[in-house]
Amino acid sequence: MSDYQLYHALGQGGPNDDPSNPNPSGQPVPPQFQQPGGPAPYQQTGANYNHNPQGQPQQYGNPQMGQPAPYQGQHDQGYATNPNQSGVSQDPGLASQMGGLGLGEAASHGRKKKKDRHAYHTVEAPGGSSAAFNGMPQGAVPASAYLNADPSAMPSAPGGQFMNQPVTPQMSQFPAAANAPFNPANPTSPVEFASRNGTADQAFGASVQTSAQGRVDPDQIPSVPRSRDAISQYYLSNVYPTFEHHLPPPASVAFVAFDQGNSSPKFTRLTMNNIPSTSDALQSTGLPLGLLLQPLAPLQAGELEIPVLDFGDVGPPRCHRCRAYINPFMVFRSGGNKFVCNMCNYANDVPPEYFCAITPQGARVDREQRPELMRGTVEFLVPKEYWSKEPVGIRWLFLIDVGQEAFNKGFLEAFCEGVMVALYGKDGSEDERKIPEGAKVGFVTFDKDIHFYNMNPALDQAQMLIMPDIEDPFLPLSDGLFVDPYEAKSNITSLLTQLPALFSQVKNPEPALLPTLTAALAALEKTGGKIVCSLSALPTWGPGRLFLRDDGKQHGDAEKKLFTTEHPGWRKVADKMVAAGVGVDFFLAAPGGGYLDIATIGHVSASTGGETFYYPNFVAPRDSAKLSQEIMHTVTRETGYQALMKVRCSNGLQISSYHGNFIQHTFGADIEFGVVDADKAMGAMFSYDGKLDAKLDAHFQSALLYTTASGQRRVRCSNVIASVSDNAKDCMKFVDQDAVYALIAKEAASKMTSNSLKDIRGALTEKNVDILAGYRKNFSGSHPPGQLVLPENLKEFSMYILGLIKSRAFKGGQEPTDRRVHDMRMIKSMGALELSLYLYPRMIPIHNLLPEDGFPDPESGHLRMPPSIRDSFSRVEEGGVYLIDNGQNCYLWMHAQTSPNLIVDLFGEDKDTLKSLDPFSSSLPVLQTHLSAQVRNILEYLKTMRGSKALTIQLARQGLDGAEYEFARLLVEDRNNEAQSYVDWLVHIHRHVQLELTGQRKKEDSGDNSIASNFAGLRPPYW
Missing domain, CATH: 3.40.50.410 (von Willebrand factor, type A domain)
Known part of the structure; x- marks a missing residue:
């Protein structure tokens, strides 16, 4: 195979360039730096894979049943066959009621043509919608969404800092006052917000009624694939500035982060980027307050390298009271002779060798030449007092x-x-x-x-x-x-x-x-x-x-x-x-x-x-x-050894627990690792020991002391900041869904040795209900009782929890102990990206690829990825071929009626039937066919979006291979793995939310008993 480039090179364009975006912004696209794209990968000499001589995509259908309908490339046309074609009847009454499940569209009472929805949701502004920016091309946020607003402290135009800059530019960060508020740039008025995002009284909801005669339209419930694909397009041409935007991109999306003093979400993710000021306010949300840490996470091409700083034998400056390391949010005063710790507010003397004068605004004159005052993640070389033994190469x-x-x-x-x-x-x-x-x-x-x-x-x-x-x-x-x-x-x-x-x-x-x-x-x-x-x-x-x-x-x-x-x-x-x-x-x-x-x-x-x-x-x-x-x-991969980690937080908060694979000898002690590498993540949970001041921000710092593979003793510090609010309703706008379910998963995995699996599944169900009921009860405003109201930033949360319950670690029924324990420990150490794929695999149809799919866009150089589809057998077409990847294994499922032409194009002229294929093949041959190049390019892209597990394909031919069972198990939206289908699960959750609102809810020990809900299987399961 020829060399290929990473397909995330920064190019031009933005959300306004998307013709299918129903909510284009009136603002011009901020200038972005760009990186030239290379030629199409796998473009062998003598073969032209970039166009079809006939001008039409090659379609491979069922030779007996006729060609399946190709995808038309339009958003939300189903990605799959019409539900009526699979023998599923639709009840008009309930279907009309369920029409309100669309994003930003109230429940309707008449049968209407399905709206061409897009991932740019129209949601209520005051009721906890995702006003925060996370990559979705939406209007700016009302000023009320950001507490402690101080526009003068921020750059004048978001994105403007990238104008005429190289790929790794130097940032000029604002001079911060003591405990300066943390806010994005350029907040807009509520009126402007409403004009860009629609009226503020619309809700993301659904009229759910438990009627045995009705059926919910699965196309109207939140879609993980659609959400992933829509946001990923934005970050192909935009950089994520870590300080200007409160809400990070989803973990499953490739993005380039620019470190402005707040650590990249690749290293740290807070469950809430706006934190309630009291424990009671947090409890009303039902959400955990925690930090997901992946301290040695790999960087993407175009991102700044982590600076390594040497302060000699004296070591880096630290707070004398709480021992926090110097960071961008420590403030200098008294002419530069004092620095105020952002964790404990203690005023420390500046060491003589570190002294520098300050400007009238309170910033050090040499701030821009000090990476520890500009960057959220840095490494310090440490003196001998930090050594446990003489550091050597690993x-x-x-x-x-x-x-x-x-x-x-x-x-x-x-x-x-x-x-x-x-x-x-x-x-x-x-x-x-x-x-x-x-x-x-x-x-x-x-x-x-x-x-x-x-x-x-x-x-x-x-x-x-x-x-x-x-x-x-x-x-x-x-x-x-x-x-x-x-x-x-x-x-x-x-x-x-x-x-x-x-x-x-x-x-x-x-x-x-x-x-x-x-x-x-x-x-x-x-x-x-x-x-x-x-x-x-x-x-x-x-x-x-x-x-x-x-x-x-x-x-x-x-x-x-x-x-x-x-x-x-x-x-x-x-x-x-x-x-x-x-x-x-x-x-x-x-x-x-x-x-x-x-x-x-x-x-x-x-x-x-x-x-x-x-x-x-x-x-x-x-x-x-x-x-x-x-x-x-x-x-x-990047590996360190002799490692210790400690997480520090602001006054008013304290560490309550750590979750991951490590040793902690006593409560509150540092967590210890023999080794630590780029793929390992751990969680830290926080509790309140006082009330937070809403006029100040909350600060978090993780410090990993380790020896590098080359033999240097270092401390890697990652700093995170979050605003504080007295109104928990505002906090719901800045929830990081990936961090929430990751910490819940790690906590559940840590309880497997002390609690029964039935109790753990029940606790996961209860947690899901608590979060949605808390949102409905306290923050969502007035909605009809039959409407399922989901927080905008937690739309797919229930699907991820269902995927967790269906995982090998927690599923009901028989499962080999070795498989359970392996997956349990794997969950405890997974990063956000790997866990996202593990809970909801990526499934891509390859039998109806468009001619340009799988090749770089000629203008931007980015690989054009085909849209992924829902993990359900109802989306599988006759004669279809699908790749499904859960970050651990990748299966190539082939329908029994797969076209011989497709088999030949993928495997060679001597292979024209499923039985002629080698069941033990783990890769595709390099062939001079358009389809072969497309699929191999797609696989190369998928290799860049994984954790520690290698990507090789395993054939799952319908009716021939045992791997077909694994393919069926990964269809997490169907009824399988001893748990409900996605639709039944939402109905079950909604029923318990209604009971909670009326005070009739009883805590359940497991969701197992509700598998046979009043809704029959809406979509036929794989079998």
């Missing part, structure tokens, strides 16, 4: 299972190849370093015995040292275990190539994992580092041997005991690793999908901040590519 220790199962299933060979690719590239000839200077690697193999390897470059080949005494493991060598991978390249490649043959005749069936981890800890104890360990069988040999605990018959309270480990040896090793600054990533391949006791094994990786990559039914031809890519990602 040590990678690969522990390779060479037992019988690993050899038989090809896992050993695939893992060795993956390590070589991670270090030296696919053909082994790449000289570019994959790991930084100073980093070293070592190798250990194990079955019943443990084998260390002396990789000294002076040796002709690696030397094996066997340690048979696994009862008391020790380190048999000190020199030669860790080497520079490029100095010892010949020894390393020779060893990894020969390992499968070397152990082909040994085949010990029982690996001794815990003794191997103990020996690895001894090797890394002095320096810290990271262990990458493969395992393909239940470790039943030696100390810490495990047994088959899951017999499939334990449910309820007994089942939760299987979600954790009770083995003291494994807990002890995990604690020692964290103390030594060591973390573990596991690559687990279950024998035939059998039991591995991930609850015990994964406890080590979860406690140390590592990750578990799980292949429940590993098949080498299909899964080797995915394994190789994930090993490479593990080694090359």
Whole structure:
């Protein structure tokens, strides 16, 4: 495959350029800097993929049933077949009542043609609508929406700061007064707001009645795909300025953030960017107050690099009372001799070496030359007093299972190849370093015995040292275990190539994992580092041997005991690793999908901040590519070790809990990681210990102390600011939906070891009801009782909660314990982007792509992505082919009547039927066809929108492949996974909201009993 460019290059254009935008703004588009777009990816010589010779898109339909109707490219024409074509009758009475479910359209009483809705919603301004800007092209916000308004403190024109600037311009931030209010620029009057967004008395609502004869139109309920696609178009040509706009873009949208002193939402997301001043006001909303943190999140092309600052032996300036680090919101006074902490309001003396005069407005003269006073996220090099041990380049220790199962299933060979690719590239000839200077690697193999390897470059080949005494493991060598991978390249490649043959005749069936981890800890104890360990069988040999605990018959309270480990040896090793600054990533391949006791094994990786990559039914031809890519990602992503984190907040707030994969020894203590990487996220929940002053702002600062892979001890600080309001109604306008459901999910996952799954599902349902009932009761104004009123910023929240209830971690019914525990720990460490896809997968039809889909736009250079569709089998067409990606796996589902022409265009001329395809293929061949280039370009784009899991395709041919069951499970809007359909779920939630409003609601323990609601399945499920 040829090289390709990222498809998020900044171009020109904005919401006003969208001809389908029903709410165009009268303002001119602010000037934006632009980046030239490259040629179309995968444009092979001699092939023209950018136009169709006939001028029409190639359509692939059912050869027996005729061609399915192509998409017309119009917004909200359904993205799918007409509901009446699938045999679903529509009741005119209820359908007319439900017409009001459209965005910004009151309930109507007559049958009307479906309105051409767009994602630019018309909602009520005073009642908690999304007045805040989050990328949706809408009018400016009324001044009343922003408390503490101070227009003179902000740039004169939003977006103007980007005029004639390079891709990474220097910002001139306003000189802030002490505890300056945090407000966007250029607020507008309520009259202007109403003129741009329609009348203020319209509500996002629906007339929901539980009648067995009526049916709700699923097209009228909030659509996750439509919301994602609409906002993503805006951020293709616009930058997100972190201080001017209160509401961040959705997590699933690619955007370029410009750090203006408030940290990018890629690093930090607050659940509420306008915070109630009292605990009672927060409780009336039902929302959690918390911070989602991904401190080492990767940056996108065009974003400013994180500045690294060195203050020498004295270290960075800090508040003497609360120990907060210097940041843009600390204010200097007394001629520059004092700085006031924005967390605790303590006036500190400025160190002599840091002194600088201030302007009459109170800003330091050198402010613009001080990144710590201009940027929301910075890194400080710290002196020796911050060291736990001498920092060195990270040590990678690969522990390779060479037992019988690993050899038989090809896992050993695939893992060795993956390590070589991670270090030296696919053909082994790449000289570019994959790991930084100073980093070293070592190798250990194990079955019943443990084998260390002396990789000294002076040796002709690696030397094996066997340690048979696994009862008391020790380190048999000190020199030669860790080497520079490029100095010892010949020894390393020779060893990894020969390992499968070397152990082909040994085949010990029982690996001794815990003794191997103990020996690895001894090797890394002095320096810290990271262990990458493969395992393909239940470790039943030696100390810490495990047994088959899951017999499939334990449910309820007994089942939760299987979600954790009770083995003291494994807990002890995990604690020692964290103390030594060591973390573990596991690559687990279950024998035939059998039991591995991930609850015990994964406890080590979860406690140390590592990750578990799980292949429940590993098949080498299909899964080797995915394994190789994930090993490479593990080694090359930004990684730190010996890590501590602390979150500080303003007076009046306090940390109530942390959620994630780490160790916290006592309540209120710092959270500790053996390792931390770019994909890991954690949540911090806050509670009130007083009343917040609405005249001041609330401030939050996270500080991650860690050692980089190159061997530098640093602190990464991220600073977030939020306004404070006495009116909780105003706070509903600035809710971050992604942060809300992410923190709820992490909190629910942390309770799996103490609460039953039924109770957790019930609690999630109750939380959903509490939030919607609180909004309806306190903030939404007067609406008919039968109307379901959803907050504008939480329109899709109920769908995400339903996706969480349907996830493997929490779903009802039978589910292997290993799968549950793996997904539970994965949820605890997921970032916002990865969790968004996990709860609502992206599904794209590829059988009716337009000719320009999958190629860069000739004007902007951005890849034209086809619209995604709802995750429902009702949207699947006869003869259709669909990609569905949940951020963990990507399935290519092919209808039984898929056109032979499509199969040939995707897989080659020798493949013209579904049965002729290789069921174990994991990628598409590079063909000189228009469709092949389109789909491969789309897949390359999807690779940029993921977390730690590699993207390879898995075929799911209707009626042929077992992966078809996985495809069906991902259709989260249908009735499946022991839970309701999306429509039934909204009806169920609305019924409980009505009961809450009338005072008749009883807390339920689970939503399971309401699966058979009065509404029959509106759309036929997959089966």
